Amino acid sequence: MRNEDSSVQATFNNIARRYDLMNRLMTLDSHKNWCRDVAQFASSRSGSSYLDLATGTGVIARAVRELNPSAAIIGADFSESMLEMARHIAGNSSIDWQYADAHELPFADGEFDAVTHGYLLRNVSDLDRVLAEQFRVLKPGGVLAALETSPPAGLLGPFIRVGMRVVVPTLGTLIGRDRDAYKYLVSSTLGFLSPEALRLRFHQAGFVDVQVKPKFMGTNMIWTASKPG
Incomplete structure (x- = not known):
């Protein structure tokens, strides 16, 4: 694991206990609905095997x-603290929780009908490799659905950026109890690719029918794509 990946891993280990609460607060309680939208697209085509990365x-x-x-559903993450939380949440016992690094997935070629993830891509050190791995483990005709942040754009972009730099670390201090972790999450969002640039990376990985739906003033995006059949 690269040094930058180890640092990200430590960050998510540290914030695991209050991660869901912070997501609800930062999205004004919209996070769960967006995750449901991701799941609905992943389930829109018949399938029996699913992989949820950065679970x-x-x-x-x-x-x-x-x-x-x-x-059959696998929830995979490289944060053991996150996985430990997941294993003890009601309703999670029928899901197979596994450690996995998104840069090198321990799964066979063409193993899954769908791959899902939330807030993964902005936190990886080699985006192209991560997308290539997802493409590899999907069956022909399989689908990808993901929730990801996006740098604010448009007329309100500068104001949203200032708000994020102030509000999110403050919540991270008061609620998440780790200001530095949430300062990192803000910087990883503001420094991430534009939707146009990310769409190109999906295409370069081999995905087709790449679609995006903006949420929350364009700061969150739901991405969907397919592997050719």
Whole structure:
């Protein structure tokens, strides 16, 4: 694991206990609905095997389970603290929780009907490799659905950036109890690719039918894509 990945891993280990609460606060309680939207797209085509990367406490994985009671679902993360939280949440016992680094997935080629993730791509050191790994483990015709942050743009962009730099670390101090971790999450969002640039990276990885739906004044995006059949 690269040094920058180890640092990100430590960050998420440190904030695991209050991660879901912070997500609710930072998105004005919209996070769960967005995760459900991701799960609904992943389940829109018949399938029996699902992989949820950067699963955290399993919000997306649980939503997939509600839609697919008999499917095999793996919730994978490289934060052991997040996985430990996930294992003890009610409703998570039927999901297989596994440690995995998104840069080198321990799964076979063409193993899954769908891959999902939330807030993964902005936190990886090699985006192209991570997308290539997701493409590899998908079955032909399989789908990808992801929730990701995006740098604020447009006329309100500068004001939203200032607000994020002030509000999120403050919440991180008062609620998350780790100001530095949430300062990192702000910087990783503001420094991430524009939607146009990220769309290109999906295409370069081999995905087709790449679509994006903006949420929350364009600071969050729901991405969907397919592997050619």
